[in-house]
Amino acid sequence: MGEHTGLVVLPLFAVLTLDASAGQLGVLRAVGQAPILVLSLFAGAWVDRWRTRTVMVLTDAGRALALGAAAAAGLFGWLGLPALFVIAFAVGALSVFFDVAYQASVVRLVQRDQLVRGNSALEGSRSAAQIGGPALGGALVSLLSAPIAAASSALFFALSFLSIRRIRGAESIPGRLERPPRVWRRIHEGLRFVVSDAVLRTVCLASAAFQFSFAALMTVYLLFLPRELHLSGTAVGLALAATGPGALLGSVLAARLPNRFGYGPVLVAAAVLGDGVFLCVPALHGSAAVTVLALLVVNFVFGVGGQLVNVAVMAVRQTVTPDGMQGRAAATITFVGMGLSPLGSLLGGFLAEEWGSRTSLLATAAGMLLSPVVMASSPLARLGRTLPVT
Numbered sequence: 147m148g149e150h151t152g153l154v155v156l157p158l159f160a161v162l163t164l165d166a167s168a169g170q171l172g173v174l175r176a177v178g179q180a181p182i183l184v185l186s187l188f189a190g191a192w193v194d195r196w197r198t199r200t201v202m203v204l205t206d207a208g209r210a211l212a213l214g215a216a217a218a219a220g221l222f223g224w225l226g227l228p229a230l231f232v233i234a235f236a237v238g239a240l241s242v243f244f245d246v247a248y249q250a251s252v253v254r255l256v257q258r259d260q261l262v263r264g265n266s267a268l269e270g271s272r273s274a275a276q277i278g279g280p281a282l283g284g285a286l287v288s289l290l291s292a293p294i295a296a297a298s299s300a301l302f303f304a305l306s307f308l309s310i311r312r313i314r315g316a317e318s319i320p321g322r323l324e325r326p327p328r329v330w331r332r333i334h335e336g337l338r339f340v341v342s343d344a345v346l347r348t349v350c351l352a353s354a355a356f357q358f359s360f361a362a363l364m365t366v367y368l369l370f371l372p373r374e375l376h377l378s379g380t381a382v383g384l385a386l387a388a389t390g391p392g393a394l395l396g397s398v399l400a401a402r403l404p405n406r407f408g409y410g411p412v413l414v415a416a417a418v419l420g421d422g423v424f425l426c427v428p429a430l431h432g433s434a435a436v437t438v439l440a441l442l443v444v445n446f447v448f449g450v451g452g453q454l455v456n457v458a459v460m461a462v463r464q465t466v467t468p469d470g471m472q473g474r475a476a477a478t479i480t481f482v483g484m485g486l487s488p489l490g491s492l493l494g495g496f497l498a499e500e501w502g503s504r505t506s507l508l509a510t511a512a513g514m515l516l517s518p519v520v521m522a523s524s525p526l527a528r529l530g531r532t533l534p535v536t
Contacts, residue, residue: 148302150279159292172495176488178234183485190477191332198251205244210303212236220293249476266401284383336474348524353483359513361487365494370503385441392449400457409529417518420451424511465533
């Protein structure tokens with residue numbers, strides 16, 4: 147809830163309150179995503195040697211404090227664009243460490259034959275947050291104020307901090323050496339492992355193609371909805387929230403479809419469905435109820451396809467990766483896959499200024515289809531109902 151509320155609050159505050167331009171919104175999103183490029187590999191090398199619970203608790207506390215500071219600054223009228231950039235970078239940096247630890251924690255807490263069901267359950271709970279987070283964030287910005295919305299995000303991170311602290315399950319940590327290799331050597335080992343594996347290498351390339359195009363699309367999308375379709379903050383949040391129910395359904399399907407049709411076919415089909423649906427958005431006009439309904443359908447379908455891909459890919463990665471390499475493998479894929487997101491956000495802002503939001507939306511939506519093309523032409527598409535275990 148904290149994450150998905152915050153993802154809507156900061157951009158909407160910039161657009162609706164500070165009247166940020168397309169280029170400024172692109173910079174704001176790029177600043178929030180820059181830590182992925184800068185810190186992911188270090189996070190992976192670090193997480194592999196620490197309890198994931200400790201990492202997640204500390205980063206939740208940090209995000210609560212950062213957004214709490216944003217709320218206080220907003221109440222005193224200090225929350226301008228420079229302050230938003232600082233907050234976005236801080237939250238993004240802490241999120242990098244949390245996400246790497248989150249992915250590695252699953253393997254340490256459950257058996258390998260439970261990974262698909264475990265990931266499905268966890269992603270299902272995250273999908274529930276996708277339902278309420280964007281709608282709540284948009285409503286709070288529209289009805290109350292950006293500082294109140296930021297405070298709600300801080301509260302959710304504080305609740306997450308308290309919840310994760312209560313985990314008492316035994317966590318198996320890979321053995322620590324008395325003199326562990328230097329961080330650069332551990333990073334190199336992770337990079338070499340991912341590059342040498344054909345399946346993981348494909349996951350990296352497909353993720354990079356998707357995340358770059360998706361970052362560009364979302365920058366344009368967050369401009370297109372309020373300015374071109376004249377939707378309120380509440381309507382924007384509601385439209386984005388439709389991803390949540392779709393992702394919830396995707397989580398349920400991800401626990402069943404790969405065992406019936408095979409991981410490869412499900413991955414490719416889900417990516418085509420989820421990414422291709424955005425090609426319909428540029429055809430929408432006006433702010434009538436039918437437009438909002440169409441946006442709900444688009445985001446719902448995107449949620450189903452995207453979550454199917456997320457859960458299946460995570461299970462594939464966790465299964466083929468040794469325990470002592472989980473953090474570094476996750477971080478390497480995050481680095482390669484999402485490292486281009488800041489550039490995508492900047493490109494989205496540039497295209498919106500040069501081409502207009504409607505044409506830019508069509509171009510970036512088409513770019514997202516590069517991801518299923520990469521998967522379809524790789525060994526990933528040939529994975530069957532069972533996964534190779536390392």
